Amino acid sequence: MGAVEKQAPPAPAVSRTPMMALLGNPNCGKTALFNRLTGARQKVANYAGVTIERKEGAFTTSGGNGFRVLDLPGAYSLTAHTPDEEITRDVVAGLRKGEPAPDVVVCVVNATNLRLNLRLVLEIKRLGLPMILALNMVDVAKKRGITIDADRLSQELGMPVVETVAVQAGGEKSLLRALDMMWPLPVSQPHALSAIDAVGVEATQREVRRILDLVVSNPASGEDRLSEKVDDIVLHPVLGPIILAVLMFLVFQAVFSWANVPMDMIKAGVDGVGELIKGAMADGILRSLLVEGILGGAGSVLVFLPQILILFFFILVLEDCGYLPRAAFLLDRLMGGVGLSGRAFIPLLSSFACAIPGVMAARTIQNPRDRLVTIMIAPLMTCSARLPVYALIIAAFIPEREVYGFLSLQGLVLFALYFAGIFSAMAVAYFFKRALGANQQQPLMLELPAYHWPHMQNLALGLWERCKIFLSRVGTIILTLMILLWFLSSFPGAPEGATHPPIYYSLAGILGRGLEYIFAPIGFNWQICIALVPGLAAREVAVGALGTVYALSQSGDELAQSLEPIIAASWTLPTALSLLAWYVFAPQCMSTLSVVRRETGGTRYALLMAGYMFALAYIASFLTYRISLALIGG
Numbered sequence: 001m002g003a004v005e006k007q008a009p010p011a012p013a014v015s016r017t018p019m020m021a022l023l024g025n026p027n028c029g030k031t032a033l034f035n036r037l038t039g040a041r042q043k044v045a046n047y048a049g050v051t052i053e054r055k056e057g058a059f060t061t062s063g064g065n066g067f068r069v070l071d072l073p074g075a076y077s078l079t080a081h082t083p084d085e086e087i088t089r090d091v092v093a094g095l096r097k098g099e100p101a102p103d104v105v106v107c108v109v110n111a112t113n114l115r116l117n118l119r120l121v122l123e124i125k126r127l128g129l130p131m132i133l134a135l136n137m138v139d140v141a142k143k144r145g146i147t148i149d150a151d152r153l154s155q156e157l158g159m160p161v162v163e164t165v166a167v168q169a170g171g172e173k174s175l176l177r178a179l180d181m182m183w184p185l186p187v188s189q190p191h192a193l194s195a196i197d198a199v200g201v202e203a204t205q206r207e208v209r210r211i212l213d214l215v216v217s218n219p220a221s222g223e224d225r226l227s228e229k230v231d232d233i234v235l236h237p238v239l240g241p242i243i244l245a246v247l248m249f250l251v252f253q254a255v256f257s258w259a260n261v262p263m264d265m266i267k268a269g270v271d272g273v274g275e276l277i278k279g280a281m282a283d284g285i286l287r288s289l290l291v292e293g294i295l296g297g298a299g300s301v302l303v304f305l306p307q308i309l310i311l312f313f314f315i316l317v318l319e320d321c322g323y324l325p326r327a328a329f330l331l332d333r334l335m336g337g338v339g340l341s342g343r344a345f346i347p348l349l350s351s352f353a354c355a356i357p358g359v360m361a362a363r364t365i366q367n368p369r370d371r372l373v374t375i376m377i378a379p380l381m382t383c384s385a386r387l388p389v390y391a392l393i394i395a396a397f398i399p400e401r402e403v404y405g406f407l408s409l410q411g412l413v414l415f416a417l418y419f420a421g422i423f424s425a426m427a428v429a430y431f432f433k434r435a436l437g438a439n440q441q442q443p444l445m446l447e448l449p450a451y452h453w454p455h456m457q458n459l460a461l462g463l464w465e466r467c468k469i470f471l472s473r474v475g476t477i478i479l480t481l482m483i484l485l486w487f488l489s490s491f492p493g494a495p496e497g498a499t500h501p502p503i504y505y506s507l508a509g510i511l512g513r514g515l516e517y518i519f520a521p522i523g524f525n526w527q528i529c530i531a532l533v534p535g536l537a538a539r540e541v542a543v544g545a546l547g548t549v550y551a552l553s554q555s556g557d558e559l560a561q562s563l564e565p566i567i568a569a570s571w572t573l574p575t576a577l578s579l580l581a582w583y584v585f586a587p588q589c590m591s592t593l594s595v596v597r598r599e600t601g602g603t604r605y606a607l608l609m610a611g612y613m614f615a616l617a618y619i620a621s622f623l624t625y626r627i628s629l630a631l632i633g634g
């Protein structure tokens with residue numbers, strides 16, 4: 001036969017750019033490390049379950065070796081319980097179609113809580129992939145006097161162990177060096193997942209304890225003492241809810257009282273540009289497009305940037321310091337009462353920014369029914385796109401008065417609107433749980449992270465992100481729709497001997513007057529009806545649309561006025577209240593509905609959502625309009 005004996009060649013090295021996966025328990029700093037390595041700006045926050053999808057980036061080590069890197073959702077174990085944990089498990093085990101397993105796994109652990117974190121490390125190790133342990137948050141550990149013998153840990157685990165501080169410049173250096181030492185990475189395949197289950201939980205725990213005894217020395221019970229002291233007050237059954245309520249109050253007060261100066265500046269800027277254009281151009285179509293269409297539309301939305309930033313400043317501070325999971329803890333009773341799991345808190349909280357990340361964050365919920373109900377009510381949480389609508393109407397109709405000498409009435413009304421959203425979400429959840437059949441309430445298994453001071457850099461980046469999102473909406477979708485609306489509102493022109501402003505006879509005017517038949521019973525005039533239609537694409541577009549519609553309805557000198565005094569003069573209070581009620585409930589956002597469709601795997605629930613929200617909106621507006629009409633007159 002002449003078979004030739006060949007020597008086994010050395011394990012071949014990975015030839016393409018190797019993939020490194022960041023893995024670890026929730027809230028241990030994977031995303032912070034990912035951002036530090038790649039310069040990306042993924043969302044980082046001090047609670048578990050922030051990352052819900054895989055995110056890819058790339059970086060080069062100091063030794064010049066290129067890596068691709070994956071940020072993954074946090075997991076407590078590789079036996080996945082929730083859709084986001086499944087993503088993590090499938091990625092590391094190489095079970096995702098078209099995606100090979102990572103070439104190296106960096107397991108990130110919270111150095112102040114090795115006891116909880118090591119179990120996952122041991123599980124991942126059984127996959128047999130090249131692995132590095134990143135002891136993250138060593139800065140906090142050192143402050144608390146916890147010492148970890150990294151060399152010994154490395155010996156015990158049989159893998160390189162590096163210390164990292166993901167929130168400090170240079171805090172990733174040791175990891176980069178360790179990656180260079182591993183170069184070139186050998187080609188490797190993960191063992192089957194069954195290798196993990198083969199070892200019992202008991203045995204793993206015993207191993208964790210053994211290693212901990214060898215490498216960690218804790219100061220005598222000094223663990224988390226400050227956090228515990230703060231929690232004694234913040235989680236106190238009586239004081240806790242009071243503190244939460246006071247905090248929320250202050251936030252909404254600030255949204256109105258701090259924003260005046262910057263809002264006036266933006267308003268003055270927009271008006272100034274308008275005057276400039278009017279001075280420089282003769283009256284005509286182009287001037288109308290620029291002044292009434294673009295400035296009147298997009299400019300009237302831009303004014304609300306300061307209020308959005310103030311709101312997010314508070315949310316980001318509370319998020320980064322670790323207060324938010326405490327709020328979840330305090331609200332758990334309330335949520336449990338309507339049959340929601342405590343896990344629903346974070347998706348619902350995200351929905352205050354925008355329902356889309358909220359709906360996606362529902363992936364962290366284990367029970368499919370709970371998840372569905374959480375998705376269904378997420379859009380009832382007041383998203384930031386509603387803020388311009390609320391703020392406009394409040395500023396126009398609610399007097400700038402103090403209640404009890406220190407609370408602004410406008411802030412109180414805004415608080416009430418947010419509360420109305422939360423309250424109705426709870427009511428709808430209760431209803432859905434009944435309809436779907438109740439299941440056992442699951443206790444809230446929420447890890448309370450240690451408090452820390454907000455990182456200024458995190459805060460600044462977070463605000464910058466919000467600013468960019470808002471400005472790009474104004475510059476893209478809002479601007480486009482405003483131009484389109486201006487066309488529809490300007491053509492065809494007014495007929496001979498017209499008694500109304502030309503917009504009344506335009507295409508948009510005809511549409512608005514048609515819709516008025518449906519909306520007159522809830523107090524909307526045809527101008528509002530016009531604004532509702534483009535407002536379906538994104539809520540704050542309605543404000544811009546009102547800006548354009550009213551700019552085109554005015555004549556001569558009135559044109560220079562901003563939207564707020566115009567609507568104050570032309571709407572009745574019942575109409576204003578009715579529109580506020582409409583915006584609490586109406587599903588005025590196509591993108592949310594399409595994400596719901598994607599996340600629930602079909603149009604059914606998206607349609608159900610649109611249906612129930614429109615119905616609620618109409619009923620709420622009808623009642624608001626009729627009752628306030630009866631009480632205060634038109």
Ligand SMILES: Nc1nc2c(ncn2[C@@H]2O[C@H](COP(=O)(O)OP(=O)(O)OP(=O)(O)O)[C@@H](O)[C@H]2O)c(=O)[nH]1
Binds near residue numbers: 029033455
């Ligand atoms: N002091 C300190 N804080 C850190 C460090 N790494 C992360 N943090 C903070 O820890 C919190 C959690 O960080 P993330 O990066 O969001 O954690 P994650 O592991 O991605 O969390 P999930 O996506 O929820 O699984 C944030 O508030 C970070 O600012 C560190 O090394 N030192």
Ligand SMILES: [Mg+2]
Binds near residue numbers: 030031043050051073
């Ligand atoms: Mg993350």
